[in-house]
Amino acid sequence: MPPTDNHGSFLNRISIRRSQVVNMDVNHEQELEELELFQKHVSDRFIQLLPPQSREDTQPGDGDTPETLLSIAWLRKLLDVYLCCESEFKAVLIIGRDASHFTKPPLDRLLPEHLDRTVKALDICNAITHGIELIRHWQRLAQIAVEALEQRPIVEGHVRRAKRALNTLLTSMAADHDKEQNMNVGKSAERMWSIGRRGSGGNPPPTVNHTRRISVSRSLSLSFSKSWSASKQIQAMSTNLIAPRGGDSTGLTLPVYLMSSVLVLVMWTLVAAVPCQERAGPSTHFQLPRHLVWTHPMIVLQEKIGDEWKKEKKGTAGLLAEIQVIEKVAQSLVEFADGFEFPVSVEKAEEVAGLVTELSEICGMLDVGLGPLQLQVRELFHRMVRSRAEVLDVMDAVGKINPNVLY
Template sequence: MPPTDNHNHNSGSFLNRISIRRNQITSVTDVNHEQELEELDLFQKHVTSRFLQLSQQNDETESVILLSISWFRNLLDAYLCCESEFKAVLIIGRDVSHFSKPPLDRLLPDHLDRTVKALDICNAITHGIELIRHWQRLAQIAVDALDQRPMVEGHVRRAKRALNTLLASMMVDDKEQNVHVGRSAERMWSIGRRGGGGGCPPTTMAVNHNRRISASRSFSSCFSKTWSASKQIQAMSTNLVVPRGGESTGLALPVYIMSSVLVFVMWTLVAAIPCQERAGLGSHFQLPKHLVWAGPIIGLQEKIGEEWKKKEKKGTAGLLDEIQVIEKVARNLVAFTEEFEFPVGPEKMDDVAKQVAELAEVCRKVEVGLGPLQLQVRELFHRMVRSRAEVLDLMDQVGKLTSVMSF
């Protein structure tokens, strides 16, 4: 993906610049205020440019469709680059005593708490990706059946069963998804297999937990009946307050920016990919419009929010572009299978062939794109675990230093 190379190059240059400049002076004095302002300004510019590029990728000059799998891969790439630069601004060459002073002594624990909630969402997203993979397999069954020539009633019945199962699974209400999604996935897993053996769907990410992250968090595909993706997003946006006064030019600013970017990325993933309980998702997260770096994110949020309002009215399974196409074509083909009579006229056959070709193409995109997207979600998960551990180590050092000084 071309944007990945550019982002990684810019991020690497940014990290090297901070590391070299701070190493040159930290042996003599702390990083001076002027340099810190320059680093903060550069960080904001990089955040702005990355999300501006994401907001422009559905224009006529770009080939990436908003909310498509390719777009989400670019979104996660942008987040990972921003996260690397955020750590550089916050940690590299920094005197650990900064973390014990206001407002960081309050803001960093809040940010780390958001990270823990984001880990739960990553797990839910991974499970949702597995569900989309099952939908793709069902759609592919229909494609294979309706591609047969001559098309006879047996082929059409097989396609109809697969498409009806697909659409029924897509229409499961978010509130009921925890109850039904496991059974739906299990049915989808077995469709098309000889003998119909109901194999269990694969589990989601398995990770070695850092000792500081809540002890016994499970990363299976099961969630509590009370778990809500929408409430997770709402909780993540709580206490997300714009720095004011002197805080607006200090380290409080990058913490606020990174927390905002994290909430936006999680919000977008939850809106697009099947998750448990997403009611009212559109009203949970707002950014102040006067901040330059927030402009492109607000623009994206407004576009996605409008799509979400349509989604809630229709009750579809998610805003991911490929899901929308699969659902639309599946409905058209179900209508054809219900009215099927042999032989099919040439005009009708041409129309069905076009629909099948469109479904085949989106199945190909899903099959090619879901694996890399799932790997990126896993990388995002592990990156957050590592970053959280690094910040906690610094805070531990502050605690030990304070204890020694007080003693």
């Protein structure tokens, strides 16, 4: 073969290799750009969850009325943030990626750990659903008090009825839902819970209504194992949640760590807001590194919720803003009932009317908001199940399913 042909073949090979290198560089740059955008989007979304005084982008005279921290509206916004982050994470992790990356360290370890956190998050979603049902029960008790105290004139019978409902409400809120409930209620509570469920064939045994309500509210968590603990679940999810270092901080390791951090923070917040079984509360923070830009708003949010926890006596009933209002108003109305004398003075009647109006408004907000919140928690549950299955499918395709990963 002529020398010129060899020379041309050599140049062609060099050209192809250069083209491959250029393509690799372009793909790498595109990958880095996607990762940077993902981090920025996560940061921007969590900034929008911060109270106005904690946000640098808030301008005087902004028309939007921000949601109260830890209110139902705010929690729904938090879940929207998670769902958006999760969708983008899945796109960054899977779409257009070489699945063989999942077989290489450290992803071969980090992905199974992330999937395991998802399984624990599913349990927390179930606990939150039960907690929302408990809040509905509190709402019904508060509504009984509202209807009794809206009567005019207020007579002793109305006050007694309201006081019974409010005492039941406050007792239920103060109950220790993980240990004392089993001691105080025992097997009778389990029987009442089982016959009170939809679809059961029996009627509640003849007993005092408010006593039965306490038993039902205390037994909401009996569907979980007595050893199950929301706080331990959060602690287990945060185990081995370590920020990537060195070269790992620029690869797919970073979005996996980021999404795991978002998942733990969202579950941690839900447990703080909604009454759950064995919820020691957010007094023990999982640590987020401060050197990453996207962690700053999450750390601020974590600190704000921790402050609320300390302020509200460890939030035995949950830090949900609406619950806090119900508890305070109920305590004030019980004090009024304890010192009730007929006829009620004009000044006292006006004071009580204001409290009743406030309690009625909160009951209305719960009536409107709890249903959509519960549906959103259910959507979160199913989304995590689907996403987990998709990641497992990719891992299966490259024959790298960790035997420790639960299906």
